[in-house]
Amino acid sequence: MRSISFAQAINEALSEAMRQDERVICYGLGVDDPKGVFGTTLGLQEKFGDHRVFDMPTAENAMTGVAIGASLNGIRPVMTHQRLDFFLLAMDQLVNNAAKWHYMFGGRRSVPITIRLILGRGWGQGPTHSQNLQAWFAHIPGLKVVMPTTAEDAKGLLLSSIFDENPVVFLEHRWLHNVQGHVPEGDFRIPIGKAHVVREGADVTIVSMSYMTIEALHAMEFLEKNGVSCELVDLRTVSPLDWDTVFNSVKKTGRLLALDTGSATGSVAGEIVARVSMGLWSSLKQAPRRLAMPDFPEPTSPALTQGFHVRAEHIAREVAEMLGKAIDHGQIAAQRKHPHDVPGNWFNGPF
Amino acid sequence: MRSISFAQAINEALSEAMRQDERVICYGLGVDDPKGVFGTTLGLQEKFGDHRVFDMPTAENAMTGVAIGASLNGIRPVMTHQRLDFFLLAMDQLVNNAAKWHYMFGGRRSVPITIRLILGRGWGQGPTHSQNLQAWFAHIPGLKVVMPTTAEDAKGLLLSSIFDENPVVFLEHRWLHNVQGHVPEGDFRIPIGKAHVVREGADVTIVSMSYMTIEALHAMEFLEKNGVSCELVDLRTVSPLDWDTVFNSVKKTGRLLALDTGSATGSVAGEIVARVSMGLWSSLKQAPRRLAMPDFPEPTSPALTQGFHVRAEHIAREVAEMLGKAIDHGQIAAQRKHPHDVPGNWFNGPF
Amino acid sequence: MNQRNPSVIPAGLPSGGAPSSQAKALLFSMKRIRAVEETIASRYNEQKMRCPTHLSIGQEGIAAGVGLALNRDDFMMSTHRAHAHYLAKGGNLPAMIAEIYGKVTGCCRGKGGSMHLVDEEAGFMGSTAIVGNTIPVAVGLGLSIKLRNTNQVSCVFFGDGATEEGVFYESVSFAALKKLPVLFICENNFYSVYSPLRVRQPEGRKIHQLAGSLGLPASHGDGNDAVRVYDMARRAVDGIRRGAGPQFLEFTTYRWREHCGPNFDNDIGYRTEDEYLAWKKRDPIVMLQESLLGDGRATREELDGMAATAQAEVDGAFAFAGQSPFPDPSEAYTGVFK
Amino acid sequence: MNQRNPSVIPAGLPSGGAPSSQAKALLFSMKRIRAVEETIASRYNEQKMRCPTHLSIGQEGIAAGVGLALNRDDFMMSTHRAHAHYLAKGGNLPAMIAEIYGKVTGCCRGKGGSMHLVDEEAGFMGSTAIVGNTIPVAVGLGLSIKLRNTNQVSCVFFGDGATEEGVFYESVSFAALKKLPVLFICENNFYSVYSPLRVRQPEGRKIHQLAGSLGLPASHGDGNDAVRVYDMARRAVDGIRRGAGPQFLEFTTYRWREHCGPNFDNDIGYRTEDEYLAWKKRDPIVMLQESLLGDGRATREELDGMAATAQAEVDGAFAFAGQSPFPDPSEAYTGVFK
């Protein structure tokens, strides 16, 4: 199968959805500009016209309400924001309207909108271009929250999101846009609400989402060389969360390390630790653990983000500690070939 | 000591703060109207003038920014919203500005604002007048989140909040406004970030906040008659959370039941279960538990809220189950003298 | 497609044509709304309608006028104070009363209450309890109309207070930018809860002028003159349907009773009894009735007949609501997702 | 209290009085800003300034004019594109460059970067990276001035894009309602990132007219004519200081380089090279320079002296930033609360 980037996979999903169903529209700041939201919306306006693909005013709250209203009459809007942080302006429409519409109007009508939010990190994004607030969305009944890691999942889940009958918050980590992967052509869907066991393993269950899955894979490769076998569950959807898959894995390994790209306190990883502790008490061999962002805003200076985010070495260290093994996890960082604040040398700012 | 209501205690705290410090101002929709925000702001404008106590336009986002700006020049604004739900319009100002200001500007300046939000419940408040989103605020580094239960704590914590140098979200549960209690006169403070061991006990630690503490007390009274001794920790502040007090109690009892007025998934109670599970593994005698709102919006019809919220009988049942005791918890509900959707017969709507 | 709202027009009154039959349709619509609201008021203290309820008594002229100007398949959205709009658009009355009583036969199966009404069959797409937050939703409906290329209009009601929200400004601007088929109706009753305009809006602001400066035709009129409201709304709707883009109408009016609930509250100090009485003299129903009687377009008997027809329908609706079952408690735990 | 911003006025130029000395102060301020921005641009690709950086080259006239019209103890707030404003208000230049380099000597100790600047000693109260979100904060400063009864003015800069946010509307309305001492400055450079006005704002909208209809005096001018900007700002500030309430000024201008970063991007298709060249001909620095030389108010040597003075200061600032230490990584974990 051909290999394309996560960003191209998003672009393909949008294109496929719009081709299939003329009710799908796509708007947001810059969707039709020369950069095309990190390449994800390039060419769509040319293909589908400016009535279906359009730029918008900087008015996040109303434009979310507009999506809701359009969806009540059969349109399927996909709205995009270049950073999640900007979307804080639209919490009223998202939470008071979109999330509740189907319930509060007695099931008469749902709100099939998809909201793409990009999660920033590193290279000076700073406090207001880096927030990973999936825990907020997951706390609100009525929202589906999707966080793909691979290009394949990005395409399959975005198509499922667009054709889902409910509001979906679709979170794209900026460090994933250039990740390559094999992606089927055409209409290809991954169901919302299904986690993926990326690697089977025996000793520890690692539960991750989005970019954390990449770091977990690096850590596991290293751990494997050191004789430690982890099972990696990539959530893909954080709400509704696939508790069965998580529970089945922890039942098998008896150990849990939950990862999160957001701040630790009140994180989705915390919820996973809580549910596993409450529900799988007797299967657990030891205390569950969590690795997440510290409870601080992301600082801007590269000197301050050094060591700030969870990386493979931290994951390896944590797993080693759980198993009481001495492992030289420092090797992982030593082998990294690019500065700590970029996902790879392809990235040189600004966003 | 004289006994006053929670609402009067809030009123006294505001009055005391404004008397002491002319930099304190107080505004919000209806603060100077004949109802005075459930009585909490009555008389303030007469005492302190309409330059310090004033109504405002229905413009929640800008008015939060206004509070931030005023606080940068030494003013201490107390802003009030009759429901938390309305404040969803102001998340940009709260999260992107207030919470981060001190950090992102290198500690040059903090934002000493207090935001009073009233949490609805029952009597037909319905989906958009009943949200308990403390978990959202607690997830944001840089916010303090206070949730008093008693009149005494309400006064002491509000005074501490107003004179705190940081942004404080002060959450008042609507069902508490008429609760009576002994409250010291004058300037009386309870420190932010300190939980209160309301009752000592041996068998189970119940961690609660705000109105859940009232239900827990009812449950414990009943449990005590049945020979079960609970320790009740009223958090009072949910961020920063007093982990020492929670941990010390669980170390003693070996059992945890965490209560929350918000939706279960991603709740503060979940974070407590997670941290206790991770940190006190070997002290726990059994799986920790959580009781919180179901993951559904609050419906309007009284037929649908019947059994919807956590009540004393649920707490008693849960504790009894943990201890393997058979207890007829149905008695608690049977003894209740007013409809299930009001805190007492003093309440007859609409808000 | 082009028929008027049938349910607001009593048998025997033609649904268009001569001015006098329109006037009678307006009068009946108002009387019917008034009968509903008065009945709610008189029974509210029974504590069986257990949800916040905002009455429109005194404000019926606007709902009636705008409702008559719209087609059944046009869209309408509204606010916390939505009963009149829902009814004027042809919304199902028994389903509304049942909703307020929390019954399973309610338009939201009891989940929404008075502040959340919906009847999509009548084009009433929803009302919500957050000030200003249906405005962009109605604009989104307008966008959908344009995309689907139908000939509908999306109409949204909101109060003077709602125009203070940023989302109002953003929504009107977007409708103007895209020339969407949206009719904005501001019901200016001079108060937001207990707060008069002067503590909320800059001195000298005229809401319709402000709206005009955002980029769409805007005018204002007396909301207690239902015929005038109808004329203005009709003209606006015609223009919008011709593709001329959105329009804005502000109507002044007055709420007679308390902001939320059944009582009069002129004694508590935020407004004067005199102010209330002056507005009461301008009762939109009485004014239209007198005009019809005055020039002989209607007889006293006709009017009594309307009142009786309306009251019978209202009584039926209350009986329906009363007899309807409550939803099963388990329904609270369903319906978050479709 | 009444002194002009000292740091923007080169030695030998008096800080007020004759028009020619004001013009020279403006010219120096612009040249200094330009020198800073050009130096950033030329060194940005070294990848040592690791944060998004929005340059103001071409737009200096507005910052210089408004900056000179304000007193040092007046307040100023700004946006993602804040360098020019910070400098024109007298903000500490070395601390700004150090901030962009992520150094501990930066005005935010490295935590904020280019998009978060602050120098309270110069009255520069902060700039942030969320479009529109300093506008209400500046209005809150205005409220504080009124409450504390000082004679200050609170000035806020924002772009044409920011006027699309509801919070802009809410903030201007509140300032007008309470007659707060706020000076709103809209820098209309016709673009928000790559988006021209026509895809964002209703046809025919004039931002200053819109602002005027919100309830405050509003006018507009050529932002590339620094003297005119200064005159208008000075008059507005005088009125505000006399207690006449808020004012709004819109200035048109043009950003020469890409939205964010150091490059030119007229080739990528969202605007034309011709448009850029037309604006470049109207370089605010060249225009003022030619005027001064033309009527003999300044000599070529004087101007060269200014350029040299500015560049020396800029070089010093970059040297300072380069030599400054990074913050200790542990600082990332402090300072959430005071």
Ligand SMILES: Cc1ncc(C[n+]2csc(CCOP(=O)(O)OP(=O)(O)O)c2C)c(N)n1
């Ligand atoms: C965002 C928000 N803020 C505040 C409220 C509280 N509230 C409910 S109704 C109302 C009055 C609104 O006034 P207006 O828009 O003039 O409508 P009216 O009640 O006069 O019909 C207010 C402030 C709310 N529901 N939502």
Ligand SMILES: Cc1ncc(C[n+]2csc(CCOP(=O)(O)OP(=O)(O)O)c2C)c(N)n1
């Ligand atoms: C709320 C929000 N939405 C979107 C963005 C992305 N963004 C950053 S700068 C910018 C352009 C704003 O245009 P304008 O206000 O005209 O300022 P200019 O860049 O032209 O100086 C945008 C849209 C943001 N930072 N914040």
Ligand SMILES: [Mg+2]
């Ligand atoms: Mg009103």
Ligand SMILES: [Mg+2]
């Ligand atoms: Mg611009």
